Amino acid sequence: MTLTLYTSMPVSHHQRGSPELDPDHPLRLRQQTILAKFGELALQCDDLDEILTEACRLVGQALGTDLAKVVELQSDGRTLLVRAGVGWKAGVVGVASIDLTENSSEAYALRCGEPMISPDVAKETRFKYADFLIDNGAQAVANVIIIGGKDRPAFGLLQIDSRTPRDFSEEDVSFLRGYANLLAAAVDRLRVLHDLRGREMLLTRALAQEQVVVSELHHRVKNNLQTVSSLLRMGRRNADSSARDGFDEVIGRMNALAAVQSRIYESIHLNEVDFAATLADIAASLIKIYHGGQASLVMPVAAPLVLDVARSMALSLVCYEVILNAMKYAWVDRAPGTLTVEITKVGSGHEIIIADDGVGFVEGEVARGMGGRFSQILAGQASAQLALFTSPGSGTRVVMRLS
Structure with a gap:
């Protein structure tokens, strides 16, 4: 998949040779540490909301941003719900939603499957952003898709929001992409686990119902045998x-x-x-x-x-x-x-x-x-x-x- 990075700000200061490209650079070391830490959580935790919230917190630490959120694609295919997030005012997480209109950056990211960057929302002419985003002071946005499992639609988007204009570098986007893929794997694992538990519950209920039916059948057989015995006793008398x-x-x-x-x-x-x-x-x-x-x-x-x-x-x-x-x-x-x-x-x-x-x-x-x-x-x-x-x-x- 080709990386398409949409930005209106120059990135010459992030070209090869920059200290940020050095794997021993403090920023890269922090990102690698956070990736490892989140990977451990993603493998061990079975609470999706906890994983998503921690994902937002850690990614904010990794990039030094103020806001982060995970927006989940709803079953109608036209709406994203803010499923988890950090730094937002009350009434956003679990409540606010985004319509996937043609002029939304989220719709573009989901349609193309590529990261979408708006380094300065105030100067953005391509997309219109949700009111709650502006109300919370977001001035720069990075959208990275959280892919679905096999034969599943995308789960949604990991969105990094900054209260100051910010030029997310290619290295930042690469980190976000790897982070979002790790998050996608965790989501898919829990989706599969949820499906398995659901099937197990259905099987348990079906088995319980079957046991009731079989138990009742045995009870009726016992009663029928006793009835036959009673009839035979009556016949014996005569x-x-x-x-x-x-x-x-x-x-x-x-x-x-x-x-x-x-x-x-x-x-x-x-x-x-x-x-x-x-x-x-x-x-x-x-x-x-x-x-x-x-x-x-x-x-x-x-x-x-x-x-x-x-x-x-x-x-x-x-x-x-x-x-x-x-x-x-x-x-x-x-x-x-x-x-x-x-x-x-x-x-x-x-x-x-x-x-x-x-x-x-x-x-x-x-x-x-x-x-x-x-x-x-x-x-x-x-x-x-x-x-x-x-x-x-x-x-x-x-x-x-x-x-």
Whole structure:
């Protein structure tokens, strides 16, 4: 991009060989120090207004001017708002605006993308300046564009104003240009950060709404399961004795699934289930129903076991079948004993152990229930390996290994 410097004053005293061109000259050293200081702020601060205000303060120090401001291009594309500034009377920063008319220096700078200098506003014939600028005593103005990020319009202009006529040198303009580019990078970083935070907020809200919907869905499923169970109980009352066992089995399975749904509804993560708590619910419920609640339930402190919903559904039915059969067959013709339900950590997986101290079975003669075909199918759906250990008089022990 070619530098076009508009000025009505001679610049011969700023030609090469001037002490100001020396990188060790105090003015250049001050400008370099201020560039470094502002660069640190631009990288560390997330408050755009603080960055813009400090940018105005530091640039005024660098050039020894009285006034400085950042004017932001508004969404209408025809107005600039004084977004930040130093040295101005009350009612300017955040309030005053500049119309981008054809005869404004700001419109020219934005249109051409080049710095625009008016060394003496009183003698300026090309441009008309805003009333608030004159009212604050500005007599010289330098406009430098603050470019936008990729595919974005310019943010606005960095304007340096002096209360005395001033011939800004090419070195001053070069410094301002580098300073404005550093400011543009800071603005773009915060714009991107603002966009990301906005999207994050939208995603968070969407996720929260989704969780409400899913939670309500699980709640309704639980209620529907309970309704189905109630209807089945009504049907059971009118069924003959041969059909009641079938009703009981279906009702029990509905209750097992409802136990999972209850735990989902209580969970923060609606795709996960505290299966240890679910298993305790199922065991306690069946003990209450059978043997008048006289059987004892022993559950050692369980290892944490959190499973996804689908796996929990299948595994809850397996555990229900195992515990149900213990209730039915473990203590035939004797007082109910003890049911032990345990979850242990084994290597990278878990084991669920359900054991009773009942009459036991002759291995190979168990036609249904624990080790039956239905339980084996459900265990496969839950990615569990099911093993049965029993002998007459020694109770029954079922081990489910989860990888």
